[in-house]
Amino acid sequence: MDKKEDKLKEVISHAKEYGYVFPSSEIYDGLAATYDYGQLGVELKNNIKNYWWSAMVQMHEEIVGLDAAIFMHPKTWKASGHVDAFNDPLIDNKDSKKRYRADVLIEDYIEKYRDKIKKEVVKGRKRFGESFDEEQFLATNPNVKRNAEKIDDLESRLSALLESDDLDGLKTFIEELGIVCPISGTKNWTDVRQFNLMFGTELGSVAGDAATIYLRPETAQGIFVNYLNVQKTGRMKIPFGIAQIGKAFRNEIVARQFIFRMREFEQMEMQYFVRPGEELRWYEYWKEKRTKWHKALGLGDEFYRHHDHIKLAHYANAAADIEFDFPMGFKELEGIHSRTDFDLRKHEEFSGKKIQFFDPELNKSYIPYVIETSVGLDRMFLAVLSASLKNETLEDGSERVVLSIPPALAPYKVAVMPLTKKDGLPEKAREIINGLKFDFNCQYDEKDSIGKRYRRQDAIGTPFHVTVDHQTLEDNSVTIRNRDTMKQERVAIDALHTILDEKVSLKRLLQQLS
Numbered sequence: 001m002d003k004k005e006d007k008l009k010e011v012i013s014h015a016k017e018y019g020y021v022f023p024s025s026e027i028y029d030g031l032a033a034t035y036d037y038g039q040l041g042v043e044l045k046n047n048i049k050n051y052w053w054s055a056m057v058q059m060h061e062e063i064v065g066l067d068a069a070i071f072m073h074p075k076t077w078k079a080s081g082h083v084d085a086f087n088d089p090l091i092d093n094k095d096s097k098k099r100y101r102a103d104v105l106i107e108d109y110i111e112k113y114r115d116k117i118k119k120e121v122v123k124g125r126k127r128f129g130e131s132f133d134e135e136q137f138l139a140t141n142p143n144v145k146r147n148a149e150k151i152d153d154l155e156s157r158l159s160a161l162l163e164s165d166d167l168d169g170l171k172t173f174i175e176e177l178g179i180v181c182p183i184s185g186t187k188n189w190t191d192v193r194q195f196n197l198m199f200g201t202e203l204g205s206v207a208g209d210a211a212t213i214y215l216r217p218e219t220a221q222g223i224f225v226n227y228l229n230v231q232k233t234g235r236m237k238i239p240f241g242i243a244q245i246g247k248a249f250r251n252e253i254v255a256r257q258f259i260f261r262m263r264e265f266e267q268m269e270m271q272y273f274v275r276p277g278e279e280l281r282w283y284e285y286w287k288e289k290r291t292k293w294h295k296a297l298g299l300g301d302e303f304y305r306h307h308d309h310i311k312l313a314h315y316a317n318a319a320a321d322i323e324f325d326f327p328m329g330f331k332e333l334e335g336i337h338s339r340t341d342f343d344l345r346k347h348e349e350f351s352g353k354k355i356q357f358f359d360p361e362l363n364k365s366y367i368p369y370v371i372e373t374s375v376g377l378d379r380m381f382l383a384v385l386s387a388s389l390k391n392e393t394l395e396d397g398s399e400r401v402v403l404s405i406p407p408a409l410a411p412y413k414v415a416v417m418p419l420t421k422k423d424g425l426p427e428k429a430r431e432i433i434n435g436l437k438f439d440f441n442c443q444y445d446e447k448d449s450i451g452k453r454y455r456r457q458d459a460i461g462t463p464f465h466v467t468v469d470h471q472t473l474e475d476n477s478v479t480i481r482n483r484d485t486m487k488q489e490r491v492a493i494d495a496l497h498t499i500l501d502e503k504v505s506l507k508r509l510l511q512q513l514s
């Protein structure tokens, strides 16, 4: 097993042990690719949602929220193109019986050439030391140039095959590249076939096509069909946005890697309606703004990179992923899409209702263009959890596991602990919690030695640990321990609120964005 697999396993087991994520219906041996969020998981999830909602809606006067139903009129999915085009090209290995997305197999193959370039850069940096100029090196080094040309060639061939839905061509390409199944190691492939990813179900008791409805595969369509309602009742002027957080469902054939790819998941999506012709400027604007939102969490800038799409979805004229360095490597965390007027135009066509905006400055009506930002809540959760989980060796040689979750997202902001269970210390600790709990999620902890309690709070990610001891009864002071530095200081109980507010409030995070 390689290091990356080890790290993912560690994250999964830590998440389960401390009540972050459980396999769904585990007493029945679980259900593939479905997970439940436990007592700490739901807190982290809510905090991520809050961070997103506040940054998008509260911080932008031109963005408003929405909570649309999961079930939608079946025509929605005809209009959006999902019935006809929401497919994955899949291929099976006959020996391992494992199923793969054909395009992902090829993209993983291409990634090997990117790794080669990275290795050349490392070598170059070593060789040239201080005077190393990465940009110049990338433009001139013959090995780098050869690999970059190879990547361009492979990507354009893949793009052409995907554009033309050439399934036979995809299979031939996989064979030609000599791609083997990672499990069986053989090239014994089936043909490539298309699978639609939507879950269908029946409305009421009537079976048959007319009554087939789908569980929404993206929340975005709920926003599009409400465009007129929101624009008119909210008296919104272009540019404006509608934001929504909600469940989405996809019958992912290759569901794997914990909560990275699930069949039931949550999206945080925002559609920004702009003037036709101005969409690419807004696309760049949102790409940058969303990247800043991620980086403000302080997990480390090196965890993020952009990936511009070569195959555009049926609705887009530009698209990029904000990728995150998950335990399995760099993968999509958020998509930024320039969706043109595709969706609104289609809904206009299928519903027969005029979906346009009268622009008083231009003195004309048009169907707005749309920039979409779409981030998976579960993927955000995995990003935060995996980047925060650390095994540290301390100065005295002992080990500790710490979950250094950004304080504003941590489930509990502070643990308050009486040094012993007697002499009025528990009562004093509860009194402190009663003063803080209106603003901060607090945990009371009196079991085990104080050292063990510190370790437990480190492991669940509580950023501050307050200990009540005998001196507290005399002078109303406590010790406050910082999860990350493990430093303790003695402070007045009265100062706790200000200290916590300074370090754990969402406000500080939001201020960094403006």
Ligand code: GAP
Pocket: 217, 218, 219, 220, 250, 252, 259, 260, 261, 262, 263, 265, 266, 267, 269, 332, 333, 334, 335, 372, 374, 375, 376, 377, 378, 379
């Ligand atoms: N409305 C556009 C849209 O749905 P997408 O790239 O298919 O675009 C957007 O999905 C985001 O939703 C992804 O970047 C990812 O974070 C999340 N996502 C998509 N499929 C997922 C799945 N099966 N499990 C968990 N998250 C998923």
